[in-house]
Every structure is written in C-alpha cells, then in structure tokens.
Amino acid sequence: MSATPGDESRAPRFVADRMLGPLTRYLRFMGYDTLSASAFAEGNTREDTLLLSLAEGEDRILLTRDRELARRAGAGAVLIRSERVMEQVQQLHSLGLIEPDLTMDRCGLCNGMLRPASTEEVESCGYAPLRREDLAFFWCEGCRKLYWMGSHGRNLKEDLDRHLRRPSESPR
Ligand SMILES: [Zn+2]
Incomplete structure (x- = not known):
C-alpha cells in the first residue's frame, strides 16, 4: 500500500475501449x-x-484491441496484443507505463478515489468479512461500496507478482 487516498494520482492516465474491462479494473x-x-x-x-x-x-x-482505432490515435495509443488480462498488464509494464502494485486507492467500478472506511461503514455492510483483525477497509463514496485488502486483494497481488516478477526480484 504505497499511496493513501488524497495523494496525487499516479501518472499516466488512460482511457480504454470496452474490450478491456478487466484491464481497466486492474489499472484502477x-x-x-x-x-x-x-x-x-x-x-x-x-x-x-x-x-x-x-x-x-x-x-x-488510449488502450485498445482495435488496430484501426490505434492507428487513428497514433502515438497516443497502445494497441493491446493479448486478450489475457495478465499479459495486457505485462505489456503496459514492459513499455514502462505502469508499476504493477495494488494501491487500492481507486474504485475498480467507477474510477473514483477510495478512502479508509469508518467502523460504521464496515459494520453496516452485509458482505464485510466477520474476521476483520488483519484487514484494511476502503470505501467508495460514489458506489457506496466497501473494499478490503483481504483474500481478493491478496489473490490479485499474487497473480501480479507471479506474472510480473522480474528475475532480479526473485526471492532466493
Ligand atoms: Zn466506485
């Protein structure tokens, strides 16, 4: 968790075509x-x-799977080659555009900024896990949705680490 809500947004900013829903959520x-x-x-x-x-x-x-659209956008576009989300993340990483760390400071659904959730928000949310000791909770004002860095966040993070770890970072 390298950023907190309210920090300057990470650069660059993106706009993605509708083929890239999963990639859009990862980027957020x-x-x-x-x-x-x-x-x-x-x-x-x-x-x-x-x-x-x-x-x-x-x-x-502009991120797109559409060759013609990428051509029209010229240097301002990345033509996404794979249909697999991890390979898409990898492509952007290898182009030097992103650092693939989960910061959990932006809502995957609406792109709004998340902030730490209050106790009341966590308690009023029917889908919050019951064992909460080691979890950090976040709240989207726009969607009124609770997020947490728990098993789901960890799975995403492990996927990222597995696919994107550079040889120099391998634990030995
Ligand atoms: Zn939201």
Whole structure:
C-alpha cells in the first residue's frame, strides 16, 4: 500500500475501449485514473470518436484491441496484443507505463478515489468479512461500496507478482 487516498494520482492516465474491462479494473486498483468506453451508452456510433477526443483532450493514453482505432490515435495509443488480462498488464509494464502494485486507492467500478472506511461503514455492510483483525477497509463514496485488502486483494497481488516478477526480484 504505497499511496493513501488524497495523494496525487499516479501518472499516466488512460482511457480504454470496452474490450478491456478487466484491464481497466486492474489499472484502477493500481491507482491509475482510467476511463472506460463501457461508461458510454451501448451502441454509440461515435464511440471511437469519443475515445479519441478523450485521449487527446484529457491527455490520456488510449488502450485498445482495435488496430484501426490505434492507428487513428497514433502515438497516443497502445494497441493491446493479448486478450489475457495478465499479459495486457505485462505489456503496459514492459513499455514502462505502469508499476504493477495494488494501491487500492481507486474504485475498480467507477474510477473514483477510495478512502479508509469508518467502523460504521464496515459494520453496516452485509458482505464485510466477520474476521476483520488483519484487514484494511476502503470505501467508495460514489458506489457506496466497501473494499478490503483481504483474500481478493491478496489473490490479485499474487497473480501480479507471479506474472510480473522480474528475475532480479526473485526471492532466493
Ligand atoms: Zn466506485
């Protein structure tokens, strides 16, 4: 947990096409401000144009699986090669765009900032785990959703570590 809510957002910022929902959630949990085409109305015929104007107007890197869209965006886009989310994360990491640590300071659903949850929020939430001693809880004001760094967060983190650990970082 290298950042706390309220810190400067991690750079860079992204906008992702609707094929990249899982990658979008990973990037948010890593603290990167990431907009998604999934937030646009389904079947919007101007979706590509919207993505391009968001990328350009808000200085966001466009992430897409669409070769033609990547070509139109030019240097401001990354054509995502794999359909597997871990390989997508790896591609962005190897391009030097992201540090794949889970910071849990941004909501995976809405891209809003998370803050530490209050005791009342944890207690009023029906899905909070009962054993809470070692868990850190976070709250999204926008979604009114509770997150915690527990088994789910740990699984994500282990996946990241397993796929992305560079040889120099291997424990021996
Ligand atoms: Zn949210």
